[in-house]
Amino acid sequence: MELLSTNVCFDGEHRRYRHTSATLECDMEFAVYLPPGAVGAGARPVPVLYWLSGLTCTDQNFMQKAGAQKKAAELGLAIVCPDTSPRGLNLPGEDDSYDFGSGAGFYINATQQPWAPHYRMYDYVVKELPQLIENELPVTDQRAISGHSMGGHGALICALKNPGRYASVSAFAPIANPTECPWGQKAFKGYLGDNPRSWEEWDATLLIPTARERLPLLVDQGTADEFLDSQLNPDALADVCEKFHHHINLRMHRGYDHSYFFIASFIDDHLEHHARALGL
Ligand SMILES: N[C@@H](CCC(=O)N[C@@H](CSC=O)C(=O)NCC(=O)O)C(=O)O
Numbered sequence: 504m505e506l507l508s509t510n511v512c513f514d515g516e517h518r519r520y521r522h523t524s525a526t527l528e529c530d531m532e533f534a535v536y537l538p539p540g541a542v543g544a545g546a547r548p549v550p551v552l553y554w555l556s557g558l559t560c561t562d563q564n565f566m567q568k569a570g571a572q573k574k575a576a577e578l579g580l581a582i583v584c585p586d587t588s589p590r591g592l593n594l595p596g597e598d599d600s601y602d603f604g605s606g607a608g609f610y611i612n613a614t615q616q617p618w619a620p621h622y623r624m625y626d627y628v629v630k631e632l633p634q635l636i637e638n639e640l641p642v643t644d645q646r647a648i649s650g651h652s653m654g655g656h657g658a659l660i661c662a663l664k665n666p667g668r669y670a671s672v673s674a675f676a677p678i679a680n681p682t683e684c685p686w687g688q689k690a691f692k693g694y695l696g697d698n699p700r701s702w703e704e705w706d707a708t709l710l711i712p713t714a715r716e717r718l719p720l721l722v723d724q725g726t727a728d729e730f731l732d733s734q735l736n737p738d739a740l741a742d743v744c745e746k747f748h749h750h751i752n753l754r755m756h757r758g759y760d761h762s763y764f765f766i767a768s769f770i771d772d773h774l775e776h777h778a779r780a781l782g783l
Pocket residue numbers: 556557558559560564568601651652653654761762763
């Protein structure tokens with residue numbers, strides 16, 4: 504992989520890399536924050552929090568807006584931010600809308616043409632990227648996962664579908680029940696086809712009843728989120744968790760919207776949640 508840039512940050516390093524992804528059959532960029540303990544003299548490998556961003560984001564939104572590096576440096580936690588889709592493939596319609604194609608991979612594996620050979624963000628973030636990071640960077644195979652909106656839902660499905668792979672999971676304003684909202688229905692129809700039965704394995708709310716691991720879910724949601732009623736529906740997730748005795752801590756925050764101002768306000772709580780599970 505090719506190092507694109509390095510910035511010293513709270514005595515650790517924010518780095519950007521490019522590599523060729525075999526899973527997505529294209530070049531991908533990602534960002535990593537390495538805390539001070541993982542760089543320089545006496546460096547030791549540290550656990551990793553994978554952060555999955557939302558619609559329209561690249562690897563940079565979280566790194567530049569969430570203000571997570573100070574707490575990550577204190578805790579000794581690395582953070583990896585992948586991009587939100589493959590890019591630059593010249594597929595028809597790839598760049599036509601903000602909620603499908605580029606910037607909107609939804610962390611699922613597409614089955615429909617022309618997306619299927621490339622739009623495999625689930626395999627990329629669960630398998631290929633961690634393998635690369637763990638081979639090339641000073642990190643351990645202890646992992647946690649979190650994200651926002653499309654990426655909050657991505658984090659939930661990655662954890663729910665992979666018992667034992669993550670020590671902890673959390674989400675900010677996730678698209679909690681995508682088979683029942685316009686963003687999810689548009690994406691799942693395009694990537695997975697017309698049959699809603701084929702969508703079910705990619706919906707966190709529908710995965711709860713059969714989840715084989717009961718990792719507690721930390722979910723933060725703003726009450727003034729402009730997408731709360733139309734797209735996010737955290738109550739559907741909370742209701743199914745209650746019914747199937749899956750622990751969820753759904754925190755409603757009065758007045759907060761969908762933006763990174765909201766994420767920045769509560770990111771430290773999430774980092775501490777993950778650090779506790781990772782034994783830091
Ligand atoms: N139409 C809007 C929607 C884009 C938006 O709000 N994106 C969010 C994630 S939404 C769910 O996945 C986001 O994180 N934006 C980037 C940011 O830095 O805030 C639009 O195009 O603005």
